Amino acid sequence: MFNAKPTANRAGELAADARFAAYDEALAEANLVSRPVGLLDLEHFEANAKDLVQRATGKPIRVASKSLRIRRALEHTLGKPGFSGVLAFTVPEAIWLAESGIGDVVVGYPCADASALQALASSDVAREAVTLMVDDIEQLDLLERAAPGHPPVRVAIDMDASYRPVRGVTIGAARSPLRSAADVTKLAVQILRRKNLRLVGLMAYEGQIAGVGNGEAGAKGTAVRAMQRASAADIRTRRAEAVAALETLVDLEFVNGGGTGSLESTTRESAVTEVAAGSGLVGPGLFDGYRHFRPKPALYFGLNVVRRPGPSTVTVLGGGWVASGPAGQDRLPTPAWPPGLKYRGTEGPGEVQTPLVGDAARELALGDTVYFRHAKAGEVAERLEEIAVYSHGHIVDSWPTYRAEGKAFL
């Protein structure tokens, strides 16, 4: 298995060597000579998809669009067995996806944008396909105000899945204020008392398991794994209680949980009907840090070497495509090829230029391509218009990003 970490063995390196040479050749063959360039390795993408489906053990995977932000990639994935529906990140995005033919789009986050809510309420196609996420009565009021007397709209409830081992300590994302089955039930009653809302689902995202690497050696890794085990037991109980409570009121269409890093524990919960995943398809840098699975890197961006500040330093044009989250080293793109390149200690990847140091820099000529992997989600698609799709030695397709389609949702 290819691995961009410096620990890669020699055989791996040779295989990787050949692979990047093949990328270079394929791009040249397709006359894709401009940099930056985005490249999606479809073989790795497919292998990742297969691995996710295996890890989900029979529960359908809802594709998290924020990790891709490429419509063709979403459609390609939804065409495979084991995947069903999209977990979108904004309402305008969901409407657009629905109107472009995706029949099941759950918006994973609440919306307070009156015009977006109004647009949803007035689109027959979208109302049929899109499910709004709510966790507060005020959100219901916002919808009613934006589209008074609107036709029936599908909604799902977001429940907090963070882990609180002791009073005052919260591990995980601050999302929904609804923590207990009773909290969830109270909102469900408010939804059901409104004639034109249809409660169809429940979601709870255990980010502290799904999105926190647990592969570190030593005390820290042990602690993270112990926290994740305890948190999995906690959310298992709470999700089951919430589902049991909601089932006193409605027959839910779906109960969504988890993400790429938590498929194993989430899918084992009998209350869960589907899991979510996105990053696992492309295997960005932050997903190198898990013990129980290792996606293959499937999405790269290539930058041109444009300058040589010193014998073992080159500078590429671009590179500062930093991921969201608490700002830190781990949010930076990973230089992937040639191996051994590092950022300068005093200077990270810049908005226009990025110096890289290391032995490999000596061998690079101006105009050569350095390949990077982004750290987290949709960073590449936010910067590029097209992604070259590589398969078996050739560029077989080119997929426009959301950006290329004129969609800057967030």
Place this chain on the structure above:
Amino acid sequence: MRNPRIPGLSKSGTWRNWASSAMATPDTVAMPRDEAEVMELLGAANDTGSTLKVVGGAHSFTPLAATSGTLLSLDHFSGIIRVDLPTNQVRFRAGTRLRDIGRLLEPYGLALANMGDIDHQSLAGAINTSTHGTGLAFTGFSGAVTALRIILPDGEARECSPTLNPGLFQAARVGLGALGVLTEITLQCVPRFKLHAREEPEPLAGMLESFVDRVVLSDHLEFYWFPYTDTALAKTNMRLPDDAPLDPVPWHGRLISDELVGNAAFAALCQVGAKIPATVPPINKLAAKALAVRSYTDQSERVFVAPRRVRFREMEYSVELAALPEVFAAVRTALESHPQKISFPLEVRATGADDTWLGTASGRQSAYIAVHRYAGEPSREFFQAMEQVFVHYGGRPHWGKLHTRDSSYLSSVYPRFDEFLAQRDAADPQGTMLNEHLRHILGR
């Protein structure tokens, strides 16, 4: 087999109710987890000619739940199964304890329309004995039942409602535990509300004169009377919307329904009274005088219910509401001329008529008079004297409280008694659900 924690069952395997007025030694005890287990146990009892009883909270004073055969507790059958928001009807598991219902209904914004004095009972136990509170616009629990699910001794489950197995439904709404095992009960609930309670001593004469009118005007009116005094303590609960501000009872201020009637201070008085009967009238006069006006506002289930920590025995009869002043006067005369001195206050309540077959308010607006004896005192003769009065007025005994009525009397006060028997016999031809007490009251 280790004994599961069945209400009233001791380690040695003897079962006793709350008041220790009923006892039995079941040969098998079980706390089933699902209907399949219930069906199996009931089928086995039926096939071997044994008997099976379910105990709820063991709070009936009568030996309704006593058995030498199989004793089941449905304590694992607790919680809400379904809530129908348009109608506010809630399907519960039948073993749900009343004390859990407030918390269970709270997220739905719902509540029970009315409750009795305590909340230890199970839902199935409450409806099987026609348990009630007070309030003329309300019925007892059974009147609020809109559907139920019962497992019959043949091992089959039946869904029952006014349209589905209607005869069995009517019989099982107040079924005395004599038809089968209830596993689910649908109740008509109401939006959550608060209650403003006012407790106030007043002259007994005025209370008796005005009770029939006042019970119409107040949402929930009841009164206590301390024997040998001329004072009644009225408790009037008025319903307020759920957003009414709270004004709960301060801790130290718990009075008539808790400290005096129910608990430690009162027990002390009773003990003195039990030992030196001559002290009872003066003690009661003191108690009645000590009562002060008090009012408070709280969530409905906290106002309806008060703790009862003192053990007592109780007899309660329902009579025609209009006859209350007359019946009460007769009860008073009989009580005050009885040789035993009675320390425990009488409780008087009322409910609207309902359409159940064996409900104590079936077909008639009813007043209830309850008499009690402290657990340490002999009660048989006193209750006998009281029962004579009640029977004279065509009273109907509370099924869960002490009485000595048999089937011939009961069929004279319940127009649909024979229909009930027909349903019962069809549901349980072998008498698997019967015990000695039921054979006596049902003539089977």
